[in-house]
Amino acid sequence: MLERWLRQICPDWVARRLADVTPDWLRAHGIRAVLLDLDNTLVAWHEMSPPPEVREWLAALAAARMRTCLTSNTHRPQRLAAIAAALELPFEPGCAKPHPAGLRRALQRIGTAPAESALVGDQLFTDVLGGNWCGVTTVLVTPLSHREFVGTRWISRPAERLVLRALARRGWLWPVVPSENG
Template identity: 35%
Template structure:
């Protein structure tokens, strides 16, 4: 029988990303390809663009193009409305799933099926532990946490950020946050 300590660690690890980067542009297609990654699933708000903006940047267009050239498919997985996600995705030329209900695993599995990849071939990128990282970890994908673009959030995300800070403090005490060294 597992101790309370082991159970607590097991639960906490569900929120632990495998990597952390400052911006999504720090994720290099050649490194993903070397690891056998064929698909990148990314959040939209505060990962690709600020939650209150809608325009794709030239840097993102170049980054999406570099992923495509490396043979890595990209899909946006967002809890936001179709209108918001479609506007960005169409101008970026990237497929999407809206109202994904992250962290539930259904949309992540759907993305794997659409992109025709296994969990070992997919990376999930996002700015939140409570939705992106937890959801990606549930399906066994490689997870990368991105520092949020904006220092503010929409009302729903604000609640998650409070819990996220608490989880980060526990991880920090355990020495699990290698990127802070």
């Protein structure tokens, strides 16, 4: 039972930073669409715009004609809409990850199938679990900042550390996306 659950929460890949998840790497893994988590993946918590390196990464995806969609659990839908408009990205409101329904709607919105899609996010219990349930390739990235929602900081993150340790103990070492700059 525990083992089965741990399998479901195990990311397919881990990336040290978004810049490592290049369009070429994605294409080489059969991926042509990326569902994007917002907070602490693209923008720091409570911020309205991504740091320059994230902007560059988004521009590289767009230039490679990679389809993208913002999928956030935020309870501030107007902020999500404003960020999506500023970045000229489609978004799926009311995602409620890990529930897969919102992620499936996001895939439909951009016209892609799970097998050719990835989800990139910074949290195990929302992004990775939801992405795995939905059948997309899951990529866990390092959070942009340590500032986050109090429930995330004091409940989700300590629980994540326990799960990551349990995964490591079992030797289920997921591959790390290679870094172009070493």
